[in-house]
Every structure is written in C-alpha cells, then in structure tokens.
Amino acid sequence: GGDDSGDSDTDGGGDTAAAKGGIYRVGTTDFGFNGGFDPSGEYLGWAWGLYSNLLTRQLTGYRHTEGAAGSEVLPDLAEAIPEATDGGTTWTFKIKKGVKFAPPVNREVTSKDIAYAFERIGTGSVVAQYGFYYNDIVGMAEFKDGKAKTIAGITTPDDSTIVFKTTKPVGDFPFRLAMPATGPFPKEVAGCFTKAGEYGRYLIASGPYMIKGSDALDITSCKTMKPISGFNPTKQLSLVRNPNYDAATDSTERREALPDGFEFIINTNDKDIFDKIEAGEYEDSVDAVPPDVARRYSGDDALKDRLKGNQDDRTNYIYMNLAEAPFDDVNVRKAVNWIMDKDALRKAWGGPFYGEIATHIAPATLYPGSTALDGYDPYATENSAGDLAKAQEAMKASAYDTDKDGVCDADACKDVLFMNRSIDPYVKMTPIIRDALGKIGITVKVRELPTGPAYESSGVIANRIQAGSNAGWGKDYPDASTFMVLFDGRNILPTGNSGYALVGLTAAQAKEFKIDYPKGGVPSVDADIDKCSEEVGNARSDCWAALDKKLMEEVVPWVPYLHVNNTTLLGPAVTKWDYDQFSGEAAYAHVAVDPSKQK
Amino acid sequence: MSTESPAPAANGVEPLVAVRNLVKRFPITRGILFQRQIGAVHAVEDLSLSIAPGETLGLVGESGCGKSTTARLMARLLEPTSGSIHFEGEDITHLAGRAMQHVRRRVQIVFQDPYASLNPRQSVGQIIGAPLRIHHVEGDRRKRVQELMEQTGLNPEHYNRYPHEFSGGQRQRIGIARALALNPSLIVCDEPVSALDVSIQAQIVSLLTDLQREHSLTYLFISHDLGVVRHVSDRVAVMYLGRLVELTDRDTLYENPRHPYTAALISAVPHGTGSSGRRRIVLQGDVPSPANPPAGCPFHPRCPKARIISGDPAVVPERCATEVPQAAEITPGHQVACWYPLEPGDDLIAAAEAMAPETVEQAEEAATA
Amino acid sequence: MSDVLLEVRDLRVHFPTADGVVKAVDGVSFTVERGHTLGVVGESGSGKSITFLTVMGLINRKSAIVSGEVLFEGRNLLEATNDELRHIRGDRIGMIFQDPMTSMHPMYRVGDQIAEAILAHRSVSKGDARARAVEALRLVGIPAPEQRARQYPHEFSGGMRQRAMIAMALVLDPDLLIADEPTTALDVTVQAQILEVIDELKQRLNIGVALISHSLATVADVSQDVMVMYAGRPIEQGTRDQVFTAPLHPYALGLLSSVPRVDRRVERLVPIEGSPPSLIHVPSGCAFHPRCPYRFAPCDTERPDLRDRGGGHADACHLSVDQKAANRRERLDMQEPVA
Amino acid sequence: MGRYIIRRLLWTVLVVVLVTLLTFVIFFVMPKGDPALRFAGKSPTPELIQEVKESLGLDKSVPEQYGLFLERLVTGDEYGWPGLGKSFQTKQAVKPELVQRAQVTITLIIGGALLWLAIGIPVGVISALRRGSALDRISMGTALFFVSAPVFWLGLLSLYVFWKKLGWLPGTGYVSFGSDPGAWFSHMILPWMVLALLFAAIYARVVRGNMIDVMTEDYIRTARAKGLSERRIVLKHELRTGITPVITLLAIDLGVLVGGTIVTETVFNLQGLGNWLLVAAQNNDLPVTLAVTVLVAIAVSLFSLIADILYAILDPRVRYQ
Amino acid sequence: MRFRRDRWAMASLVFIGLLVILAFAAPLIATISGHGPNELFRDMTDDFGLPKGPNGSFWFGADGSGRDVLVRIAYGARVSLIVGVVATGVAVLIGVTLGLIAGYRGGVIDTLISRTADIVLSLPLLLFAIGIVTACGSSREGCFGGTVQPGLTLVIIVIALFSWPYVAKIVRGAVLSLREREFVEASRSVGAGDLTIMFREILPNLVSVIIVYASLLVPQNILFEAYLSFLGLGVPDSTPSWGRMISDASDIFDVAWWLMLFPGIFLLLTVLAFNLLGDGLRDALDPKADR
C-alpha cells in the first residue's frame, strides 16, 4: 500500500541518529474514545495502537511497522505462538517470566490476569464492543448468561500457562489474541471497574510506558482509587516510562521505546495543531493532514519528507440497499459502479495523497500471500472517472430502464433516499454522487446527518435508506474475514445493522423487519463465508479473494471508491518514525525525537 | 332595603333605568403562572339611583371615584360584582345574547376622549355605520350615516375621511353621531367635554342639549366640571370613593348642599367671578385609594363637619369612623349619605382651616389600618 | 408703587419645521410685578408655555428663532449666556409645571431632588441642603416632611407632588414664580389647595407670580393682572376686574359667555364657533376673525394692534369700544340667572 | 419580594422540567436511530446492544428514563449532586466537564459583555447627545453594520486577517488563564471582539433610543429649570433612566448567551458550553445535552429573575409595587 | 411620506429589488456564464481538491467541488429571500394570531400563550434545531407523522417555530393597550362581538406594528438560516445557500478567501438592507419611535 507516501521506515527527515530521550508530543482535536479507554471495550484504532505499542502486552502482537511485515502476528507475552491441537480447537500458551505490571501493582503478570481479561469480555456491564470474536470459546455463552462462574474453555494450569478451547476450528485465533481486550488485567484494580469505560482512567500498564501518575494510585481498596492524574479525557494523556518494564522480555523489533515519555494533547484547532507541528511544538498528530497543508509540504522538497501517507486497510464505499428498488436490480448496481467518478470522490478527500482508489471490497493487504486481486478492477474506467457508455449499457439491461436508452426512467429511480454525513469531506462528495447518478437517471434526495446519527439511521432497516456514502470499514486484524462479516446475512439486525447493503437478507427476515422482500430475491454469500472461515494460510487468502471478486461482479452491493490513507505530518524534531499497520497510526513503539530541536 | 323592584324616579314616573345596590370591585392580581387575587379596587360600592325618561342625571365627583365605572356598568360594558340594573322595567343585569343585543340598541355611550374613542383605522362612515351594520339595520346605510352627520353638525361630505382629519370637537360629534345611530333612549355621557378646549366645550354641550330635546333622550351625564353639570342636569348625584354621597335636584344641590363633601367640592371650584377674597373650604389631604378605602364613612378622614361635631380638629365621632352612612332622603327628593348632614350655621371654612394635614393623614391611617 | 420684576417686550418665538414656520409666540409683551400674580389664559396651543419657557431660557435656541426682549430686573435674558441663565434659573426664577406626575425624576428621593437645586446654587453641605429641603416641604404644607423627603415621587399623591414641586421652585427664595397650569392635572378639591398654597406664599414671600391656565375661572380667583392669548399673541390685557367684568375682545367675551358657571345657572351657553387656528397658517388679519361673530371689513386683512383702551386695559380688535360694550351687554344678558 | 422570588424559582423548576422533557422527546422519541449502537462496536450482536443499553440506561422506557433523570437531578447520583450522569461518549462524569466548559463560556461572555458595555453605552449616549450630527450618523451606521454582519463570517474574516495574514494573534482555541495568562488573553481577544461588536451595536442603538426618549421627559425640563449644569443633567438625570433598561437587558442577554454562543465558540474553537452542546447534540450524547440544557434553562430563568430584581432595585417605582 | 424621504431606506429598497432580480435571473446568469449551479468543473480544483480562485470565466472563483461561486450566490439569494420572507410570514401569522388571542382574551389563555412564548425564547434554539433536523432527516418518511421532510420546508418551520414568540409578545403588548382604548369599548357598546372587535377594530391598528416587526424579523431570519446552514443543518446541498457556502469555506478560508468573502458580503448587504428598510419603516409608520 501507500506508494504515494514517503518510504515509511526511514528517519523522519533529520540526520541525527535515533536516540533515547525526549518527550514525543502528539496533537489531536479529540481523543474520540468510544469505550472510555478501557481495553476491554475500547474499539478505536488509535487507542489500540497506544495499548499495543506502549501500554499493554497481549499474548500475541505485531512488529508495529508498515506493510506486510506489520501485519504478521508474533508472540508477545507468550513465549511462542502454538499450533492448535485437537483438530484446531485447543490452544495452549506459555507466558514469559519477568513481565511485571506497572506500579502500584508491581507484581508479575500471570495467566490468571489473562483469564480475567476474558471474564471481563464476558461481563455484560463492561460492554466489550468486539467481544463477539471470542464467542467461539467453550463456555463463553454460559459465563455471559451467568450460568457458569468461570469460562469452561479457559484454564490456567499454572501461573504461566493458559489453555483455550474453541467450539470449532478458528483459523485466525492468534490474531484475535492480539487485540487489547485480551491483555492482562490485574483484578485487584480492574475488578473495581466493571462498568463500561470506567477502567480507562485506572489502566495499569504492562508495557514499556504507563500513564503518568499511576504509581500514586492508592489500591488498598476500590474506594481509595482516584483517577490517575496523567489522563484527563478532555485535555491530555501523558505517558511516562514504566519502571517495571524489562526490555529483556521484549524485543526491539516490536518495541524500541525510545522517548522518555509521550504526551497526547487535545487541541481543538486543527489548523493550530499543524502550525505547532511546523513550528516544532508537536511531533505528530492523530488527525489527518488538511489538504492545504499537504499541498504546501508536498510542493516543497525540503519539507516533503515530513509528510507521510500510509495505507490504512480501510475501504470507503457507497452502499446500495439490495432490498430496495431500484437497487434490487443488479444491473442498476453495476451501472452505478460504472458511472461513479471515483477520482473526483478522492479529490473531495484531498487527492491521491489521501489514498488509493478502491476497486474491490477489502484492501489487498488483507489477502497476504494471494495474488488473485493484483490489478483487479472489474469496473475500470479512464482515470477512474466513470464511463457513461458502459453504465448505460448496464442500465439498459435493467428492468427499471423501460425504454432501454440507458437512463433509468422508472419511478423507483426518482428521489432515492441517500444517506451521507454532514462533515467534510463527505459533504464534498454529495454533489459528485448526485451528478454521476443523475447521468443514468437516478435522482437522489440526500440526507446529511452528523456521523453518529447517520450510522444509527442507516443501521435501522425500517428507515429504508436506499443508498449512502456515509460508510467506511477498517480491519480489526489483518484478515479479510473482518470485512466479510458485512455480507453475512445472519448478522443482519433490525437496528444496529452494519451491513447496510443487506446482502444475504432472507424473506423471513424481511417479514420480521417489516419491509418488502424484492421479487428477484437477495443474493447470499453465507456459504462462501462459512467455507473461508475454516481455511488457514494462503488458501484462506485465496478463498476470501474469490469471495471479494464474487461480491464485486455478481452481488455488487457497493461502489468501493477509496482505500483511505493515514496521513501524517512530522515535526522537525522527529528523528525516527514508522507506521503501524496494525493500528493504522504512528508506530509509537518505534519513534524517536531530538529534544534539542523541540520547541 | 327592597331589591325586588326598581325605585321610582324622583318625579314618580317609572324610571327608564334604575340601579340597585350596585357593587363593582376590580380584582388586584399577582402571579407568574396563575394569577392570585391579593385585593380589590372598590370602584363602585352599594350604589342605587334611577333616571326618569327624558331626564338628565348629572354625576360628579373627583377622579377615580367610580363615575366611569358606573357609566360602564349601566351600559353593560362591565359585569357588576353584585346588585342589579333595570332598564325599561326589565332586569338586564345578566342579560346575554339576543336579548342583550336589543338592550345595546337602546343604551349608548359617549366617551371622554374623542381621540381614543374613534378607531383611527376606520373612516367616519365606517365608524358611524358600525352600529347599523352590527344590528343589520335595513335601508341605505350611507344615507342614514350622512343624516346623522348633519344632525350632529358635521359635513356629510366628509363621509370617507378618517378621524385624524378632524378637530377634537368634530371628533366628539362623530362619537355622538355613532351613539345616535340606533335611536337609543338612554345615552351615557362619560365626561364628553372634559378633553376639549374651553372654547369648544360649549358647542358640544349645546349640541347634546339640542339633541335631547329633539329625540327625547335620557342622559346620564358625567363630568367633574361642576359648572357643566349644573348647566345640563335636572338632578345631580355626587360620588365619593365609589359611593353616592348626595343626590338631589340641581339647584338644591348647588345652593343648599347637605353633605360636607358636596359643600367643599362646590366651594373649591373657581367661580370666575373675579371677586377676590371669596373664601373657600379647602379640604386637606387627597382622595384615599379605592383599593384600600377607609372604614366607616369614606369621607370622614377629611371631613370638617365631623370635627365640628367632635369639637376637636384631631378627633372624629365614633360613628363616622366605624359605620357606613347609607343614602337616605332627608327631605323629599334629597338623598344624603351622612350621619351629620350640614345644618345652617356650620362654619366648614373655619373647621377646614383648623385641620392640619397631619390630622387627615392620621385619621386616614387609623381608618385603613 | 409698581415693582417690575419681569418685563417682556415683543417676544417672538418661531419654529421652522418641515411643514412651515410655527409662529408659536408672535409679539408678546407684558410685565410681572412683585407681589402680583399675572394670570395668562388661552386655549391649548396659544403659546402660553412657550412664552414662559423662553423666559426661562429652556427653549432650544437651535430649533427656534427668538426675538424681542426678556428683561428680568432690567437684564435681557435673551442675551445672557447659558451659564448666567443657569444661575438665574432655580435661584431667581422658579418654575412649576402642569403635570406633577412626570415632572419629578422617578428614581431620586424627593428630598434629594430639592436639595439638588440648593446645591446647584449655594455652597452648603449636603446635610444642610437636605435640612433646607425638609423645611421647604414643611412650608408648602406637607405632613411629616422629614419622612416624606426620603420617599420617592411615586409614593406621593398628585397634590403632594405638586406641593413638592412648589417647594422645589421656591426653596431658594426666587423673586419670580412661573406656574404653568399647576392645577390642571389635579382634582377639584386639591386644585383649591394648590392655588391656596401659591397665593399664600406669594403674599408671605412677596414674590411675583405668573400663573398660566386655560381656565378663566382659575385665573380670576387668584390673579391681579390678566393676559388673554390667542394664536401666539395677547389679545387682551388688563387687571382682573377689567377683563372679567368688562371684557373687550370678542374672544374673551366668548370665553366668558360660553363657560357654564357653578354659582348660577344660565339658560343658554353661547359657544364660540369653529376651532382653534393652525399656527403655521395663521388666519390673515385678526387671527380670530374666522370665528368672530362681529367680524367686519378690515378683520380679515388688517391685523389689529394691542391698544390701551384706558386704565391699562388693552385689547387687539378693530371694533369700537362702544360696539364692544353693546356686544357684551347682549351676551352677558343671556347669562343672567333664569328666574 | 421573598415570595415573589420563590415563585419565580418554582417557575424556573417548571421551565427546566419542560425544556428537558422537550429535549427528551426531540432527541429520543423522534429519531429512528438508537444511540446505543455507537457504543456497540462495528458489528454488534443483539446481546451486546442490550448490554450497551443497560450500561447507558437506555433499556428502560422513555418515560421511565425521564423520571430517572429528574430523580437523579434532584437527589444526586454516584458523581454527587446534582446528578448529571456520565457522558455516553467519553464515559466520564458530566459535572466536572460542565464546570470546565462553563468557565470557558463565562470567560467569553463576561469579557465580551465588559467590552460591549464599554463600547455600546458611550457610543449610544454620545450619539443621543449629538443627535443628527455626523458623529451620530457614523456611529449608528457602524452599529447597523455590526448588527447585520453574520457572527461566523465576521469571526472567520477576523481570523483570516489577524491570524493568517497579519499574524498578530495566535489563532483559535482556548488556553486556560491558569496555564498562561498571556496566551489566554491573546486567544480570547478576537472572540470577545466579535461577540462584543454585535452586542455593542445593539446596545448603542438601545441606549441612544432610551436617551432620546429620556431627554424629552418633563423631569429633565424640571432639572434645567432648577438651574443644574448640563453635565449634571446628562450624567445624573438622563443617564440614570437611560441606562436602567440596559442593565436588565444585559442580565437577560447574559442568561441567554450561556447557551447562545454556539456559533462564536464554533468559529473560534472554544471548548465552551455551546460547542459542547453542538457536538453532544450531533452525537446524541444525551446526558451531556440534557446537562447543558438544564444549565441553560436555569441560567435564562435565573438571569431574567436577576433582571427583574435589578430593575426593582434600580427603579424605585417597581420596588414598592 | 416620511419613508420616501429616508434615503437609506430607499437605497435598501433598491438593493432588495436588485436582489430579487438577481434571484429570479439566477438561471440567466447560469446560462450566460455557462455554469450550472450544481455543475462540477474538474479543472477548477487542483490535485488536492482545493478550489481555484477568481478568473475570467469564474468571477468569484470556484468552491471545493469546482462549482461557480457567482452562480451559486445568485441561486443562494433565492434561499435567503424565500426563507427570510416565508419564515417571517409564518412566524408573523402564528405570532399575530396567538398574540391577538392572548392579549384580547387575557386570563388563562394569555398566561398559557405568554408562558409558552417565554419557554420557547429560553430554549437554546440551535440545540433544538439540531435535534429536529436530525430527527426529521433520519428516515424515509421524515417526521411529525411524515408531514415534514428535511430541506427548505423544515428550515422554514424551524425558524418560524423559534421566531413567532417575538411577534406574539409585541402584538400581545399592543393589543393589551389597544384593548383598553375607548374605541374598543365603543364598539362593544354598540353590540360588536369578540371576533369583530379582534379583527375589525384591533387588527387594523396593528398593521404598522406588524409591518415594522416583520421587516425587522426578515433579516434576523435570513441570518438564522445562515447560522443553521453554517452548522450543517440548513437546506440540502443541491440548493445553494450563502450560510452553507461560508460554512464550506470555514476550513479553507486561508487558502480560498473568495469562498468566504463573496457570500459573506452578499449576506451582510442583504441583512443590512432589510435592517435599514425596517428602521425606515419604523420611523415612517411609528413616529413616536423616532430614533
């Protein structure tokens, strides 16, 4: 990915060698935590990066680097990633010795602390937002329902051993164990906080850094604990070195831990953040680089190197509701794919620096070892600007074009309810989409809502949103399955639905949700998903890639238009920087600053 | 006290209109969401009087004594708190609907302020024609209006003009024309000349008296100008703080008032004789607030006669301070509401001079405490 | 012996407006003597207030054209500087106005408002000024003046407020008091009180008073000299007895015969016909001629001058004195009491 | 007076109840989406949604939720009194944040108010005194200009000029006074100015109108007749009545502005109540929305009460009624 | 007539006239320039999607989607005028009716109406605007039982909903004093009913008050629409609105000044013109309030 970007793992533009020390400061307009920074529930990619790079260690982990190397799962807390036994259903992990929790807990991490993480996942009040990844563990359901006091499928024969049993083979289980919810939680602290998000302000580190002031936490009882001072959710998150971190239990391949500390500062003024980075007052930002800044830097050879754009394993797409006319006709959906000016849409985002034009569902990085999608573009048009002739050809095949002139003339194409967000850059796409669809006779009635309400509204089936461009999807871990869940008909929910295209909707479901079921039915790929889920290795990638193609050519639920880049501007004091493919943000484990250049 | 049938008017014929024990209190309210009553303005208290057909009853009194309220009650523009109003022998106190519409045709009112009583957005024709329209009077409305304009001394060609194009006196003529439109029998004139220039007043007064003669109208004529009242009225009623204090034929009232207040009022009016050295009864203090009237006789805190009776400028007789005197006939046709009506030889001037403002204030405080 | 305090000579006050020049005062001359009350009568808009506001220097000289002479103890106030005028106002000439409700500042205590007048002219302490204010209130017959001084105007009744105004005007012992319709807004019985107070103070302090009113009767009762104004000009001047018993001008006669009387009943009122003139388009000749029942040839062209008809009794009318006497007899006869 | 104040406070309570009820209806009953979804991850299961709902208290019926909200407001919750709960979004207690945000907004309002009073009143007074003069016409023209200029546009324009082009001022955002008084001041100047110009314009017009009315009052003529100096007449007599309504106007404006600086805060990136409300409302963060609404409703009612009390204190006519 | 002599008011009237012409002639401007209001010109944005400034055929430059700012400003005049006038009209209609009833009937009805107005005035309006716009935009059928769809109508409704109390309060106050005027009593004394009095006697006397306040409300409501659009809550994107244009500029005003400047100037001048007109009308119709 990211070939428009500078090469990522080079030095950040300075010629000083990377050295320890200094404080790495990052500006952000808003932390945006959706789970209160409690790893059990927090589902924000950037937060995952913080845990995995700096704060907590899971059984497995990543190199925290760019590209394919960064997508490979490695042991972290575990001594090694074991082979699954019992036909792929039993996983026995050995935990490294000498990994200690940060002060004030100060004790060694044991298998019980991992087991406790799963108990938290199974505790409803904690609201583990991605807990469904662990539903295949034996006894999880019983534990959740309160029918069992422990999770039968997780056992800890001794302090350094933990055994997982799953109900069926789960090929990507090691990936799932790299997610922060599975990290060690010291029950003496975390046990006090079992409501959603509460633990975030008492997070006890097991990685190289800890929240500043966590050593002052009084853990004698639940009552005496006051939020750790280094974390103010509306102002700042400060990290300092964890004195109990022993680099010997880790490797510099995973974590170099060069700066003496990190400061993540909320500065609501986007322009000010980038002014500060330019001036050397910040090193980095969480927010995307505004196009005007990118334009200025990329046009200046001296500054070019400080501008980074990296593939974020995200796809932004326009979805079409397969249960609603006119999108119940695959030819209409194909015509939309043909007509859409993807280049213009990308321009709305800021142009090539902001990502690669998407030609299929999941980004290529999620198909490691597969070449099936190399150069794949079933709706290739010149400059990706759309092709009226091809679109009209497709439209002619549709029942909604009665006079077969390539322009939809049915009522169904009038006033199509189209959802979008009310913020930049989404609002800038609206006129482009309107313009493109207009050419094939589809007129849209666009609803622009704030991000949250837009999602919520699209997720309510009864709202019968016909299409929308308010959507984007990112991986949870480097496996295409994390995209394909969107097309699993069994996941469709009356509210809170995330597969807006309703692929796999059955007549029974339609009745239950009180919507009309289209005469031609709705295609399903459930069987394909089940098949691929069980595969491992390259075969797994090939299987998913085939499904991706099938979706693009036969089902056509989306117009994928952009694999969005993570864009970064580095301050003059950054001496080393890398991109973390796992979290889609800076690889904080590998950055370094030169304090003498800081302001 | 009989309340069954209206009392006959002074000359013994059946009165055109009679009010009995009329009371009107305006609530004083306070509140944000819901209004609570925290007191009442005693605008009219226990008022009884009647007017014979063709008669003019003058009503005088100081500002705020309830004259206009009485007028509005008689014209049924206000609902009385209690008491009754009989008109042409019929009890109209609580009439409504069609029956009331009929009464409306017979009773009309002329207002004090010729500027406020005409709608500035309507032409003269609309204003005078409104009663005809509302009561669906048949016939050529325009012609009738112009007739009325001529009768009241207006140029009928000004039919389409608006009130602001007329002078004060002409406006009052418009108001009178409107009142005449439905051929009423009773016209309540609430200070019809007070707002007019001195040189114009006589024009209106003359017009009213001429019209009375032509149309055999009955007037309730309200004014605080005792001269005008004397000029137009057959009988005169004097009010003080919502109550009737004296009622008799005009000459008796002006020449031989029996109520100390009436005497003081008449004496206070500049006579314009040019004879200096005329001594006046100068009452001390102001009319008390009708929201908190004194106990007993409402006039007693300022009353010089009360001091004559008690013999001490600072003391009033017990009875005056505690009991309300009812209007009673002391001679035929002469009603006075006073425990100690004036007798010949009472030197009110001296008594009033002996009273210090302080004593009035003290008496008032004692009476309203 | 006459002791002239104020002499006004040929005063003219014209307001240029968009619709034309308003000749609010157009040639007024009179004198006010110490110990005398000059009554000024005229209908609304006849220029009474403007005349005396000009005397006080309270007319905005930017919006008015003023000419003539206002001699106060021999000094022409029209030529005085603002500062000189300020020292005369309040100190040497006091003025009270028609509406006591609006003539006092609603947000300051009555005593303070009076004291303020003292402090503006005398260098005394605030305490002394307050004490004198209380005395002044006592002088005009306000009960419990110490407490009253600490109250606000709205806590006073109308009559008391007018008394307080008088106290304010007289607290510095001025030589001249101008009272512009001081009783119009008041009740009859209270009017009597106020006139009494003014009259008593005039005698006690031996000051000159100019009393403005539109009621002939009011003026007749308390003044020694009378001036009747019509359309910005005096049309009759004389002593009270001259004007009331033998009015010369048809307008004055009309006023007397059209106002009903309290002391006796007249069979018929003789109204003055028509309505007051506009001050922008003042009728040519005698301004009263369109309403005058006795008008004849020269009335609509020649403006009559104010002429002394003997004994200081002057009027502005073309009619002969005899003619006037005849008219008077005719009119006032009708006013004789009916049997 | 005491009873009056108590009644007004009760009215305030009613307003708070009604306004929050309305908020509930608009944000909860009317939309078809479910705020719980945003915290249930990307691919929620029905159970997870249920859990989120429970954790946010959304599992109960709307009337029940509203009742609970009122109850907590009155009796307090785990974060103390008054119970404002925790934000859906940040999972943090609302109250401390409310206090912080309120400080920003109050800084903005107070600074702005001082500025607009300092500009608006003298301009209004002088315009009235020199009515019709060139000065009057120029200042009233300017006032009308600022009354008509959209705040956000003026804000952006001033940022463009003073921040981007001239570089005199440091741009947007809020710096707390405690951390750097200089930066606090330089960050607030533009917001103060932009807010103040609009109000200064309004106040100048109001003051001028009042003064012109007052100047024709009879009691001013009386003051002249007493022989007072012009200076004293203007300063003591005219100003007193001319400005009294302004003070009550000010109290009302201050109350309304507590929730009414959304646009200014947005343009200048001030993390105040308005900005918070905007973001919370857009994200269906109900506890925050409600907390701010409650505060705003209370502020408006209280300040209008203060306005009335001030009026009574300043105007003796009202005091004794 | 006083109004004619008011030079500024006359100038405003002329400006508003021109604006109306501009609004009507918007398609003409589009035709002449050859740029439709929603037509996208690829070459008017650069590689970073940033708009290009004024040039020979794009006098006011382009916006972030490559649309002609001048043409959009012309179309935007329609929105401002429609919203300003229609929303004010609706607000006046509601306000006059309720104010008339409250003032004339008094008592509980008055209390109810006045308090409702108070509460509406104490609401943080934008909050409710956000809530309503969001709620109405989230599904197919809109809101209030499907009667209201997002867009111009909703914006007008929201604005009217929040601006009627001003009118109602003014009208109520005026009615309260008119009700006490003797001509009302005179009318009642000749037997006129409540409706006659309200509509034939009182309402005509309110006309100038209403005209004056309506003319002062129009600019406020134009601004209100701009505020809503600025916050992303206004009319749909296909309808150009000045507020939304300025909002679009707010992120890039330092590199695309024309996007902020031109719509802003039009907005300012329009509001200014209506304010001047309102002031002029007030001076002309209500000489008492001569200031």
Ligand SMILES: Nc1ncnc2c1ncn2[C@@H]1O[C@H](COP(=O)(O)OP(=O)(O)OP(=O)(O)O)[C@@H](O)[C@H]1O
């Ligand atoms: N609608 C009303 N509500 C409350 N109080 C009223 C109302 N109308 C009159 N009053 C009060 O009732 C009392 C009598 O008023 P009314 O108008 O009858 O007096 P009046 O004798 O006509 O006085 P004036 O000579 O001033 O016209 C006054 O104190 C007045 O304030």
Ligand SMILES: Nc1ncnc2c1ncn2[C@@H]1O[C@H](COP(=O)(O)OP(=O)(O)OP(=O)(O)O)[C@@H](O)[C@H]1O
């Ligand atoms: N500033 C002014 N500009 C134009 N005309 C004025 C001005 N001031 C007063 N006038 C006019 O001058 C005339 C005389 O006014 P003035 O107040 O002296 O009358 P008045 O005799 O005192 O009447 P009233 O009895 O009503 O008090 C009136 O017609 C008035 O309209």
Ligand SMILES: [Mg+2]
């Ligand atoms: Mg009356």
Ligand SMILES: [Mg+2]
């Ligand atoms: Mg006067």
